[in-house]
Amino acid sequence: MRVPTIGWDTGNYNCELGRGNFGDAVRVVQVSMRRCMGQNIADDRDYGPKTAQAMKNVQTTLNAWYHENIAVDGRYGPQTRRTGFPFAVFPTFTTWTPREGGYCYYKIDP
Numbered sequence: 001m002r003v004p005t006i007g008w009d010t011g012n013y014n015c016e017l018g019r020g021n022f023g024d025a026v027r028v029v030q031v032s033m034r035r036c037m038g039q040n041i042a043d044d045r046d047y048g049p050k051t052a053q054a055m056k057n058v059q060t061t062l063n064a065w066y067h068e069n070i071a072v073d074g075r076y077g078p079q080t081r082r083t084g085f086p087f088a089v090f091p092t093f094t095t096w097t098p099r100e101g102g103y104c105y106y107k108i109d110p
Contacts, residue, residue: 018075021047028087029076033058036086036104058085 017026026047033039039054052074059072062083070079086104 014078014081016075016077017047019047019049019052026051029055032086032088032104035088036106037061055080 015025017029022045024045027043027045029047030041030043030045030051033051033054034041034043037054037058039057041050041054055076056072056074059070059074059080062068062080062085063070063072066084068083070083076085084106086106089103089105
């Protein structure tokens with residue numbers, strides 16, 4: 001599965017994304033929010049106001065599901081990820097097409 005990282009293949013998943021960010025890491029978050037959390041957003045790689053609002057919706061849901069108190073700030077970061085942000089599964093590292101009817105992984109850290 002693809003998870004946003006700091007640098008290529010570093011294993012450092014503590015990146016933070018928010019308004020103004022653009023790129024593949026943003027797309028992973030957007031696709032995951034749409035596929036796994038039912039958010040109606042495009043995967044355009046642009047962390048704009050619609051992505052920020054979708055993230056606030058997801059953060060509110062994660063707080064309810066896991067009885068957490070993470071900030072509902074519209075930013076993706078370590079706190080949101082550790083709380084149980086879901087990631088969509090992509091079939092290979094050579095394609096950006098999510099697996100139809102595929103899986104979502106929650107709580108990827110021990």
